[in-house]
Amino acid sequence: MVEIIVAPNAGFCFGVRRAVKIAEDSSRSSERVFTLGPIIHNPQEVNRLKKLGISPLEEEPSNGSTVIIRSHGIPPQKEEELKKKGLKVIDATCPYVKAVHEAVCKLASEGYFIVIVGEQNHPEVIGTLGYLKACGGEGTVVENFEDLKEVFNREKVGVVSQTTQSEEFFKEIVGELSLWVRELKIINTICNATSLRQEEVYKLAPTVDVMIVIGGKNSGNTRRLYTIAKSLNSRTYHVETPQELNPEWFEGVKKVGITAGASTPDWIIEKVKVRIKEICLEFCSQS
DSSP, X not given: OOEEXXXXXXXXXXXXXXXXXXXXXXXXXXXXXXXSSOSSSOHHHXXXXXXXXXXXXXXXXXXXXXEEEOTTOOOHHHXXXXXXXXXXXXXXXOHHHHHHHHHHHHHHHTTOEEEEESOTTOHHHHHHHHHHHHTTOXXXXXXXXXXXXXXXXOSEEEEEEOTTOOHHHHHHHHHHHHHHOSEEEEOOOOOHHHHHHHHHHHHHGGGSSEEEEESOTTOHHHHHHHHHHHHHOSSEEEESSGGGOOGGGGTTOOEEEEEEOTTOOHHHHHHXXXXXXXXXXXXXXXX
């Protein structure tokens, strides 16, 4: 029988679980509930919430509608716009994301040019840039080493991170900046859940025959888990649903590792696990 090992912290993080609960509670008290974009980066969970009457905003909501700010947060200017339209706004921004907003404003008040280590077009980073602008700060987003060119001539630089950023990349950027910047202040805003998941993958991936990473294809933290696992185990695969599992991946396999991004619900992880067991009854036992 195949051994399936699920990483202890796979799946929903605190912020995502909180956002989903806020949405579910809101649907019980409001007729029409919208989210500003997908509330989390998981299409299957977003579809489940749609059945409860919670839909990503695709039209102009009527006055009095409930709009939920998703876990990634939004620029404060956008929140004010929503309130001026007479909408009921419920803030489901992850507290760890809120901490990034506070960090950039603190650094800006101290005269630092801000470096946000993250993805330029990620909704969390867009929201953080909005807060930076609102508090009168100046800064840039660093996705790669090329982006650092704008920073090297700065005297005072403050560094924060997208909460789901790779720890390894964050350390590399900070190390590079330390060689070029006269005064450098770092606030590590990578959330603990992200760190735990990445550490677990570093330990688990090299010890199994096949590594499965579950999560939305548009989920940054899931993609980073996949990248880490793939670097340690060539037989690593990223899936959103159990239907994507290929029986050929499991031929002769004795041990399978599973992890999942912070937006992956337990019910999907369980379905993937069950499907792997079904596949291995035919393929894995042949080893």
